[in-house]
Amino acid sequence: MTTGRDHAAHKAKRTDARLNRERLTAAAHQVFTELGPEASLNEIARRAGVGPGTLYRHFPNRQALLTAVLRDRIQALCEYAEKLRATDSADSALAQWLGAFLAHARDNHGMGSALMVNEPGETDLDCHQLISNAAAGLLTRAQHHGTARYDLTADDLVRLVTGIALSTAREEDAEPAHRLLALVLDAAYAAPRQSR
Known part of the structure; x- marks a missing residue:
């Protein structure tokens, strides 16, 4: 049985995941525009303020x-x-x-x-x-x-x-x-x- 606290925690995780994805996509827009499609994925993660693992959870490859x-x-x-x-x-x-x-x-x-x-x-x-x-x-x-x-x-x-x-x-x-x-x-x- 899930509690209100469990539901709130799950909702917060989903919100964090959505925000991370949005930050990654926005950073990728900038980096790909500046450096081209072969730009460093680590640089994209850095500019998005997340680790490379978070990038690969959302986007498994380039x-x-x-x-x-x-x-x-x-x-x-x-x-x-x-x-x-x-x-x-x-x-x-x-x-x-x-x-x-x-x-x-x-x-x-x-x-x-x-x-x-x-x-x-x-x-x-x-x-x-x-x-x-x-x-x-x-x-x-x-x-x-x-x-x-x-x-x-x-x-x-x-x-x-x-x-x-x-x-x-x-x-x-x-x-x-x-x-x-x-x-x-x-x-x-x-x-x-x-x-x-």
């Missing part, structure tokens, strides 16, 4: 931690897409989200690449599908209520922005990436050329 961090970042990007879908201008919403996606892709390309070397089934995170779904919602709205061309697909946009991110990833100055994105947006809102 892939699990990378997946958790990338999942958080993609979830934030998808939530941003939902928020933008409620704004007045469908064209502006699409442009703003593509800018956010470009920043995400430039900041996180190493993490995504690190996860791609997993064996099939090691991670349940389908980054491409989540991003594609977010882009599709905004693009469809811009096609119906804005000026986005109808022959454009969400996959086209995701590939174009990913290409910009990969080709400018080593450049600290984000201006060339933003210039290329502006060219993509110009094409996205232009009428398709007639074939001759």
Whole structure:
């Protein structure tokens, strides 16, 4: 028979475990951004204020931690897409989200690449599908209520922005990436050329 004291102690342990996980994920966000996906897990534990054993209790390996961090970042990007879908201008919403996606892709390309070397089934995170779904919602709205061309697909946009991110990833100055994105947006809102 459990007592109120046992229940309170169990609840406190669960709260501590949740807080430790949140601290570890936040520290991993920082460390992976600064040092890349091969950064020291001990450094992540140190910055989170926990021991390495606590890190491994929550994340048994590097892939699990990378997946958790990338999942958080993609979830934030998808939530941003939902928020933008409620704004007045469908064209502006699409442009703003593509800018956010470009920043995400430039900041996180190493993490995504690190996860791609997993064996099939090691991670349940389908980054491409989540991003594609977010882009599709905004693009469809811009096609119906804005000026986005109808022959454009969400996959086209995701590939174009990913290409910009990969080709400018080593450049600290984000201006060339933003210039290329502006060219993509110009094409996205232009009428398709007639074939001759």
